[in-house]
Amino acid sequence: xxxxxxxxxxxxxxxxxxxxxxxxxxxxxxxxxxxxxxxxxxxxxxxxxxxxxxxxxxxxxxxxxxxxxxxxxxxxxxxxxxxxxxxxxxxxxxxxxxxxxxxxxxxxxxxxxxxxxxxxxxxxxxxxxxxxxxxxxxxxxxxxxxxxxxxxxxxxxxxxxxxxxxxxxxxxxxxxxxxxxxxxxxxxxxxxxxxxxxxxxxxxxxxxxxxxxxxxxxxxxxxxxxxxxxxxxxxxxxxxxxxxxxxxxxxxxxxxxxxxxxxxxxxxxxxxxxxxxxxxxxxxxxxxxxxxxxxxxxxxxxxxxxxxxxxxxxxxxxxxxxxxxxxxxxxxxxxxxxxxxxxxxxxxxxxxxxxxxxxxxxxxxxxxxxxxxxxxxxxxxxxxxxxxxxxxxxxxxxxxxxxxxxxxxxxxxxxxxxxxx
Amino acid sequence: xxxxxxxxxxxxxxxxxxxxxxxxxxxxxxxxxxxxxxxxxxxxxxxxxxxxxxxxxxxxxxxxxxxxxxxxxxxxxxxxxxxxxxxxxxxxxxxxxxxxxxxxxxxxxxxxxxxxxxxxxxxxxxxxxxxxxxxxxxxxxxxxxxxxxxxxxxxxxxxxxxxxxxxxxxxxxxxxxxxxxxxxxxxxxxxxxxxxxxxxxxxxxxxxxxxxxxxxxxxxxxxxxxxxxxxxxxxxxxxxxxxxxxxxxxxxxxxxxxxxxxxxxxxxxxxxxxxxxxxxxxxxxxxxxxxxxxxxxxxxxxxxxxxxxxxxxxxxxxxxxxxxxxxxxxxxxxxxxxxxxxxxxxxxxxxxxxxxxxxxxxxxxxxxxxxxxxxxxxxxxxxxxxxxxxxxxxxxxxxxxxxxxxxxxxxxxxxxxxxxxxxxxxxxx
Numbered sequence: 055x056x057x058x059x060x061x062x063x064x065x066x067x068x069x070x071x072x073x074x075x076x077x078x079x080x081x082x083x084x085x086x087x088x089x090x091x092x093x094x095x096x097x098x099x100x101x102x103x104x105x106x107x108x109x110x111x112x113x114x115x116x117x118x119x120x121x122x123x124x125x126x127x128x129x130x131x132x133x134x135x136x137x138x139x140x141x142x143x144x145x146x147x148x149x150x151x152x153x154x155x156x157x158x159x160x161x162x163x164x165x166x167x168x169x170x171x172x173x174x175x176x177x178x179x180x181x182x183x184x185x186x187x188x189x190x191x192x193x194x195x196x197x198x199x200x201x202x203x204x205x206x207x208x209x210x211x212x213x214x215x216x217x218x219x220x221x222x223x224x225x226x227x228x229x230x231x232x233x234x235x236x237x238x239x240x241x242x243x244x245x246x247x248x249x250x251x252x253x254x255x256x257x258x259x260x261x262x263x264x265x266x267x268x269x270x271x272x273x274x275x276x277x278x279x280x281x282x283x284x285x286x287x288x289x290x291x292x293x294x295x296x297x298x299x300x301x302x303x304x305x306x307x308x309x310x311x312x313x314x315x316x317x318x319x320x321x322x323x324x325x326x327x328x329x330x331x332x333x334x335x336x337x338x339x340x341x342x343x344x345x346x347x348x349x350x351x352x353x354x355x356x357x358x359x360x361x362x363x364x365x366x367x368x369x370x371x372x373x374x375x376x377x378x379x380x381x382x383x384x385x386x387x388x389x390x391x392x393x394x395x396x397x398x399x400x401x402x403x404x405x406x407x408x409x410x411x412x413x414x415x416x417x418x419x420x421x422x423x424x425x426x427x428x429x430x431x432x433x434x435x436x437x438x439x440x441x442x443x444x445x446x447x448x449x450x451x452x453x454x455x456x457x458x459x460x461x462x463x464x465x466x467x468x469x470x471x472x473x474x475x
Numbered sequence: 476x477x478x479x480x481x482x483x484x485x486x487x488x489x490x491x492x493x494x495x496x497x498x499x500x501x502x503x504x505x506x507x508x509x510x511x512x513x514x515x516x517x518x519x520x521x522x523x524x525x526x527x528x529x530x531x532x533x534x535x536x537x538x539x540x541x542x543x544x545x546x547x548x549x550x551x552x553x554x555x556x557x558x559x560x561x562x563x564x565x566x567x568x569x570x571x572x573x574x575x576x577x578x579x580x581x582x583x584x585x586x587x588x589x590x591x592x593x594x595x596x597x598x599x600x601x602x603x604x605x606x607x608x609x610x611x612x613x614x615x616x617x618x619x620x621x622x623x624x625x626x627x628x629x630x631x632x633x634x635x636x637x638x639x640x641x642x643x644x645x646x647x648x649x650x651x652x653x654x655x656x657x658x659x660x661x662x663x664x665x666x667x668x669x670x671x672x673x674x675x676x677x678x679x680x681x682x683x684x685x686x687x688x689x690x691x692x693x694x695x696x697x698x699x700x701x702x703x704x705x706x707x708x709x710x711x712x713x714x715x716x717x718x719x720x721x722x723x724x725x726x727x728x729x730x731x732x733x734x735x736x737x738x739x740x741x742x743x744x745x746x747x748x749x750x751x752x753x754x755x756x757x758x759x760x761x762x763x764x765x766x767x768x769x770x771x772x773x774x775x776x777x778x779x780x781x782x783x784x785x786x787x788x789x790x791x792x793x794x795x796x797x798x799x800x801x802x803x804x805x806x807x808x809x810x811x812x813x814x815x816x817x818x819x820x821x822x823x824x825x826x827x828x829x830x831x832x833x834x835x836x837x838x839x840x841x842x843x844x845x846x847x848x849x850x851x852x853x854x855x856x857x858x859x860x861x862x863x864x865x866x867x868x869x870x871x872x873x874x875x876x877x878x879x880x881x882x883x884x885x886x887x888x889x890x891x892x893x894x895x896x897x898x899x900x901x902x903x904x
Contacts, residue, residue, distance in 0.1 A: 075513045078665035078728035087659045126753040129508030129795055239600050312774040368773045371753050388746075 059112035066137070071096035071128045076124035076134055078459075081394040082117060085414040089117035092124035095141070096134035099440040103141060115141045117408070119399035119415070120271050139270060139317055139356040146273035154193045155272040158401040162264035165237030166204070172203035195409030199398070199446035201238040201438070209240035213247075214257050220247075223256040228292045229309070230332070232303035233264050234438040245460035246302050246335055248473055252463050253342065253349050258297065259287050265306040266314055271400045275318060282314040286324050293331040300333045302456055304436040305400070307334045313369075334367075335456050336375035336436065343379065352462040354385035358430050359458065360423045361388045363442060364437035365395045376436055376455035383462040388434070389426055393419035396435070398443035413447065420447040432468065434458055477503045477782040478898050479876040480769070482808025482809055483796070484752060485510025486880055488788035489739040490566070490887035491894075495786070496746040498895035504743065505754040505771065505780065509736070511794045511866070511879075516590075516724035517698065517731020519566065519577060519884065521559070521599035522551070523585065523877025529831045534583045535599050535881070536560050548815075548870040551878070553845055554885045563881070574706060576603050587611075588725050589619075589695060591630065593638025593646075597877055602731055602840075604700060604709050607693050609719035610803065613643025620688055621646060621695040621723070626653040629726040630697035651686050655679045668702035668730040677701075677708055681715030688718045695890045698722035698730045704705040705734055731807055754778070764809075765860045784860040784894050787812075787849070788887060791840055791866035791873065799836075807841055807867070812849045812857055815842040815869035833875035840869030846897075847890035860897065864890035 066092055070093070077083055077091030089095065115138050124134040152446045157164070168175035179186060185196040195199070207215075209231050227250055235243040250257045263285055266278035289310075290301055295374040301307040315325040333341070342348040361377060380388050396419050401414025423433050423444065433450045435441050441452035453468060460466035466473055481492045484506035525542060532538045536556050543552035551559060561578070570577040577600045580586055585597040587610040595610050610616060619639060636648035653660075656679065659672040670676050677700075688694055690748035700722055701708025713720050717859045724731060740750055757777060758770040766785050770777035771791075789796030789809050797814065799805040805814055816839045817823055823836035841849045841863050848856040849863050864886040866873055873879035881895035 073514055074663055074728045075509050077663050078513065078733065079509070083663075084666055084669060090661060127509045129510065130508065131755065147693075261655065275663060308774055333773060368753065371755075371771065372773045372778050373751050373754070374749070392740075392744075 058358070064377055066132045067097050070131060070132055070417075071130065072097075075129060079123050079394065080124060081121065081397070081415045081418070082119050082411060086117065088112055088114060088411070092118070092134040092138070093409050094397070094417075096124070096137040097132060099141070100137050103144065104177050113145070113338070116145070117411070118142070119395065119402040119408075119412070120167065121395040121399045123365060123394045124301045126368050138315065142273035143275045143317075144273075146217055151272065151274060152193075152224060154405070155242045155401075157192070158404060159269040159272045159274050159277065161268050162233045165233050168203040169208050169237050176202045176205070189406050193406040194282075194404055195406045198404045198409050199442040200404060201234065201442055204238055204240050204340075206240060209236045209243040210259075212240055212244060221251040221254075221256050225254055226256045226258055226297050227338075228258045228297045228299045230288070230289070230299055230301035230303075230306060231259065231264055232301060232306040232346055232438075234303060239441075239454075241437060242454045242457060242471050245454070245457040245466050247463040248460045248464065249335075249339070249456055250289055250300075252465060253347070256423070257397075258292065260292060263288070265303075265309040267305055267309040268401050270309065270313065270317055278314065279318045279320075282310070285310060286328055289328055290324055297331070298334050298338060299328070299331050299334055300338045302335045303438060303453060304334055304364055304370070305439065306368050307332055308369055319342050333454040334370065334372070334375060334436070336379050337370075338381045339374055339459070340375040340466070343382070348379075348382075349463075350382050351401045352383045353464050355383050356385040356457075356460050357391060358387045358426055359454070360391060360426045360430060360433045362391045362393060362396060362419050362423075362433060362435040364435055364440045365399065367436050376434065380434070380455055380458060382461070386458070388463070391419055391422040393422050395419075396443040396447075398439045398441040400433065400439060412443070416443055416447045423448045423450060432458075477501050477780070479503075479784045479786055479894055479896075480505060480780055480782040481786045481788060481886065482506065482756065482769075483794075483865065483867075484736075484750065484792060485508065485790055485865060485883065486512055486735075487790075487867075487887040488786075489736070489743065489786055489884035490884050491786050491864050491891040492570070492743055492748050493746070494891035494896055496743065496748050498892065500895055500898060501747075503749045503751065503780070503782070505751050506751070507755045507789075507795065509752060511790055512732040512736045512890055513729055513866065514727045515729055515732050515879065516588075516596075516598070517602055517735060518586075518588065518598035518605065518724075519563070519600035519652060519730055519880040520597065520877040521563065521585075521881030522752055523597035524875065526872065526876060527832050531585070531597055533585065535585060536583055546870060548842065548904045550868045550871050550886050553843070553847070554889045558889055559693060559881065559885045559895055562885040563600065565888065566884050569742070570602075570735075570738075573742055575734055575738045576706075577601065578603070578606065589635060589639060591635070591725050593635035594619075595639075595642060599881060602722075602734075604698070604705065604722040604731070605724075607719040608695055608723060610639075610644060613739070614645075616644070617691055617693045617697050617719070618645035618647075620692045621648045622684065623648070623650050623697060624653045624656070624667070625650040625660075626660065627667065627697065630723070635723065643722045651680070651683050651687075655683055656704035663728060663835040664699050664725045664730050665702060665728045665733060666696065667697075667699040668733075668867060671699060671701045672704045674711060677711050678715060681712050684712070684716040684718065684720070685874060688716060688755075692718060694718050694720040695723050697725045699725070702730060702733060764858060766858050769809075784862070784898050785858075786890055786894055787841070787861065787863045787867055788883075788890075789867055792837060793874070794866050796816065796841075796867040797839060805836075805839060809848075810861065812841050812863075813851050833872045837872045837874065838870060839900060840871070841867050842869045846893045847886065848893075862890040862894045
């Protein structure tokens with residue numbers, strides 16, 4: 055039986071000097087009274103959760119969106135979002151999980167189920183009646199930007215179908231696509247494969263499963279641990295071969311290399327090796343470039359491209375790799391947004407009681423994109439969650455930076471989201 | 476490859492990055508977290524008191540020579556009164572360009588401004604919004620109406636007014652309902668300031684103030700008059716209330732500090748300076764007496780930052796640039812540079828918390844030469860291409876002296892100029 059541990063949190067509490075910088079930058083507390091802010095929900099409330107006082111002083115920590123802006127702002131190095139995540143897990147452990155949150159934690163199951171007959175599934179799920187029913191019965195916001203199942207087939211089907219055309223080479227990478235590329239945006243995976251191959255790398259797509267982040271966010275630690283351990287087992291043979299494991303979903307990469315092990319107190323050799331072998335794709339490309347091995351035969355892309363820095367990207371603490379590599383594309387005018395979070399934050403903005411909060415948090419990002427002028431056609435973001443929310447909030451088309459790079463290599467149609475023949 | 480990486484996103488680091496970028500260097504700022512600007516009053520304090528003296532200084536710039544004679548290693552001794560003056564003038568010009576104007580007294584005197592406790596505190600430059608709160612000699616100046624919002628946690632108008640009255644200033648207090656500006660019950664100062672970014676909320680507040688204020692009074696409010704739109708917010712409030720209004724700094728978070736941080740950040744971005752927060756230095760690589768790169772901690776492998784030069788502005792004991800353990804070991808946190816500490820046998824702290832002489836440990840810091848290069852015990856530069864600025868520097872007690880921002884600005888400019896000069900020289904190219 056899994057119990058929520060606090061061992062990595064205790065010492066951090068004494069480092070908090072109550073300066074309130076975290077609460078000043080918390081995008082959720084800025085728009086709602088329901089969340090009292092990270093200082094209160096984190097280091098302060100934590101005092102009441104210790105030593106035989108299992109319950110949180112109140113439920114408000116449930117309104118933390120886990121965007122980790124507080125961690126970033128804290129001058130004392132406290133991982134406030136981690137304190138909150140453990141508090142949520144403690145509540146789920148003590149009181150059980152609502153059906154809605156149970157379901158939202160299982161995006162892989164949902165992805166798989168809908169992909170059997172995606173047209174039908176989209177029709178069944180994405181119509182006003184069923185969305186209203188989902189809101190009334192389940193508490194899933196009817197306006198929320200829930201993704202549509204890809205009607206072009208899953209990424210896995212594409213990999214199988216095009217096996218004969220794939221590059222065979224000495225240099226190899228292992229690609230972690232994540233659930234969203236698998237079921238909703240296979241185009242991102244196709245663009246990634248094209249970029250890898252253009253640089254002379256053979257792409258291995260091993261069996262893999264959901265990284266577990268949706269469950270971690272919803273406080274289901276035991277279920278998340280199963281998924282994490284399963285991924286470690288599936289990926290470890292490749293790690294031992296010395297292959298880099300590269301992902302395009304910035305939040306999956308964060309979960310696999312840090313978040314899961316940290317929250318679940320897993321400190322074994324296998325998770326350490328996986329951590330050091332995993333890369334975000336833009337981070338990996340930046341590294342390739344620093345070694346002088348990235349092909350830079352980019353064609354000019356004359357456009358203004360607002361770039362939203364996903365909160366999960368900030369949480370990696372690895373700078374702005376997507377901006378660094380997109381800077382190599384001639385003509386491309388990328389504009390970095392200072393917006394703290396798109397608001398959707400995993401499954402947060404899907405929830406009926408949190409949808410409005412998520413939209414208000416997102417205003418900063420929406421406004422930034424609007425401010426870049428009426429000619430802006432696309433926005434870029436590393437996280438699928440942000441792409442869905444930005445499209446929902448601005449009406450612009452959102453793309454992964456790797457799609458932009460594939461387009462600049464002349465391999466990909468950014469508008470149609472298709473590989474060029 | 477960057478010419479200069481500035482480490483630290485407080486006032487010293489941001490000013491240094493600005494100076495270096497304007498000198499034509501390619502600059503990046505990295506920092507562990509957001510800086511001490513978020514804690515301060517948002518003023519520029521240059522010098523309020525000599526070390527070991529309790530009577531206040533009238534004209535800080537004129538006091539620098541005496542300070543330098545008594546403390547030849549003080550950061551102000553290194554920049555000289557002329558350098559300090561020039562840096563402050565540059566800062567005033569910069570704030571005007573950024574649309575967040577700061578000003579000082581024309582005669583070079585310190586301004587005396589009400590503190591959140593209602594004491595009079597010396598500052599050299601104040602943002603426009605704090606100017607009308609200037610305290611002349613007791614008994615002089617327009618009477619003060621200190622207005623708070625009932626239910627706001629971090630500002631107590633009765634206390635401010637009572638303490639000002641004790642000092643001899645005509646002051647009275649009033650409280651308005653919080654729901655004039657927000658429907659929320661529990662807001663910190665930053666959130667209240669955001670609420671006052673809305674013109675309608677300002678109008679409601681102004682109308683209520685108009686009913687309260689008596690002819691000839693000036694209105695002191697907590698520093699929450701707009702976060703993103705402060706100059707417009709203040710102007711609207713004054714016009715509609717029909718009285719001069721000013722801000723009094725609050726307990727943290729400091730809205731005036733956040734405004735300055737945001738303005739400097741935007742300015743740096745417009746100059747092409749990248750600012751990356753939440754990066755903590757874990758390793759440093761040096762070759763032949765020069766630092767070639769630093770590594771920061773990430774979610775996986777360390778991230779390497781290469782540059783031709785590095786400027787440390789990580790702050791002092793409070794800012795996190797210096798840390799210590801219970802065994803009495805003090806350490807410079809980013810590069811492990813040598814520290815100037817209290818003499819062997821001298822206690823770090825005096826028994827009384829508010830001892831007018833301050834505490835010896837707060838004068839600890841990184842010793843530098845006249846080119847702002849950190850030096851070892853023998854006075855030789857530790858690295859040829861490393862400079863230091865701000866609260867990290869030894870031989871000053873910025874809190875006690877009221878010199879925090881003055882040192883940050885003056886040494887930020889000076890160190891960045893030294894860096895720019897050295898990095899332009901072919902020997903380091």
